[in-house]
Amino acid sequence: MTEPKSPAAKEVWITGIGIVSSLGEGLDAHWDALNAKKINVDDKRFAPYIVHPLAPVTFDAQIPKKGDQRQMEAWQRIGTYAAGLALDSAGIKGNKEILGRTDMIVAAGGGERDLAVDLAIMTADAKGNSSPAFLNERLMNDLRPTLFLAQLSNLLAGNIAIVHGVCGTSRTFMGEEAASIDAARIALARISSGQSDIALVGAAHNGERSDLLVLYEFGDFNLKEKYAPVWQREGGSGFALGSAGCFLVLESREHAEARGAKPYAKLTKVVADLAQRKQPGAVTKSLEALWPKLGVAGDSGHLITGATGVEPVTSEEKAFLRQHPGFAVRATGTMFGHTLETQFPLGLALAALSLSRGALFPPNDPTGLEVEKADSPDQIVVVGAGHWQGEGMALVEAVK
């Protein structure tokens, strides 16, 4: 691949942020929670598995029609809600002219299954009661017709279009953690090259799902028995699934200035790779190869990572972090749990928020890997290394 040829790459600002998570909703609530080192986990509902449940949210505030809410599964409601917060924050909610040409890239998984229908079929099968027609008949009779639309990956974007009127282009990227790294990367590339002026980028995840726990349990990725911060899981590695939605409004500086919008920060660079994780140290190597592409100034600074807490990737990321000891690290997984596709936008959002407030939020880590850093950041690096594949980084900078 060649380097971008365009010498006049446009500056891209983050002008809107929407977050809803286990810590609450909106920027002030999250800033306060992070500074209070708040963590919200539920170790009973899915015991022995631990999840970070969504804080109470009044969906009506962003999804006024009950009919729309009913058409969505939880992950779509979370995402549509967070998208609305981001549009509010950017000051473009309801602005048909702008929304009609706003490009959207959503990173998505899929929706929850009808657990009762699944279990009824599975138990009948286990009893030997399933004729060849049994599966077909049960599915035909028992599945809600609209459930499919609540499960389809691209229907989070579809719902955002319907509820908020974001209808320039609509693309849904899939592929766990890497999907949202690429969503940010492509949106940035399109805006900085002039292919787009403004974009809504983000993801949503419902971590309170038995069917997801089963999927990740296949690979022994779930944190069990006792909650521990991300850096302190030597006794039992894993991630605690978290519920969260996070969206960003990205736009060219010219576009933002023309409408008088204020930036939280600028998104300078997003890089990504797919290491073949067959040899020990592959992730460390991949992250090391991405680092010089970011344009980080100096050997000290601030870094927010979406480290999952699963092994071996977390140890490999630690090895990378040890090579950059001047950077104050914060792991979002400790406070938010692992929110898969949402983790990287969350890192970008918290970086932009920190830059706009002139401080990085405090460490929340008994192991000492995370240290206090009082100076006001100019740059924050955001790191994402997926639980099984995909690595990426971004550089978020203060707008001066």
Place this chain on the structure above:
Amino acid sequence: MSAPSDKFGRPIVVVTGMGVVTSLGAGKQDNWRKLTAGESGIRTVTRFPIDGLKSTMAGTVDFVTVDPVTSTGLTERLAEMATEEALEQAAIGAKADFPGPLFLAVAPVEVEWPQRLELGRAIGKTEFGYDDMLRVSGGGRFTAYHHRFMFGSVASHLAENFGTKGSPISLSTACASGATAIQLGVEAIRRGDADAALCVATDGSVNPEALVRFSLLSALSTQNDPPQAASKPFSKNRDGFVMAEGAGAMVLESYESATARGAKILGVVAGCGELTDSFHRTRSSPDGKPIIGCMRKTLADAGLEPEQIDHINAHGTATPENDKMEYNTTAVVFGEHLPKIPVSSNKSMVGHTISAAGAVEAVFSLLTLEHQRIPPTINYEIPDPAILFDVVGNTARDARVTAVMSNSFGFGGQNASLILTREPV
């Protein structure tokens, strides 16, 4: 050919390799022969029991099998076959070393029934809940299913096998996915981020639950007998689409890079366009404005006027709503020129390959340009009097074709169009 940039100063994006698999067969040659002979790949499903289903036919790719049997595994294999064909034709890079990124349109992934039932049987009880399922899920017995049922697994496999560069992108824009994969590749080359891109779209997801899901939305044809006659685009008695499997792959390159290495240029992706419909989850805005806007954006992106399009490869699903809406919107965009544009729907023969359709039909559009012959819309016995397209009905038609518009519309308000030409415009 002309300068390496188009009239807007962007790098011209050309196609130097193509591959295709459908229910008609593997490869361009077999597909083209059957497609222009008006053969149907639709048949009664034999892969699983059809008892109790309302729609019992599909365009399954039965000549490819995978073990263990999963839709995602078949999806992956179909993509691999189409990519191998495209890379062989393009003769680009070295083996397992493709010099650019991968954009993959792929159906959403989830744990499938055979594996779910296997898990249930592993519990060893006849009454159980998710707690019991969780208890047996871990410990290494089902590790392979984690990998298999990750959304990124197909792209990861292709990226490793073909040595594409960077982070591969898996995407879904429902039935427009294949067109979106091509669009992402075009954009990357136009930005100068890449000199070449591998764009693949694949779907092997004909399984009981997938059929049931579309069936419950009343989207599928129920004219099961004979299965080959079920898909009737633009006919008065059409009653829905027929699910199908397939894959399409394209090697895109900048004109400059393709000519520098002496590659044979198969065609040009002259324009791409996309416009979201915010009206409803499954239905188009009654005024058709988003689809009209999508086609106009595509014409503008290519720098072409409506009268310069001389063939439309329609989305043409054969659902009552799609075909009517597609005609109404196309009529607005093309106006008095429309009667002069032959229109055809490949879905009459290969069915609706869902996530793959946009790329499969783009490959067929380029073959149409190459052979100057338009594949027919079969089963066109009772024309819908409200659809006044010049439908290429039942038999292929030789025609002078210089620019093809290929349309894709999907659930979730997804509209995407491509314009493919033989020469740079």
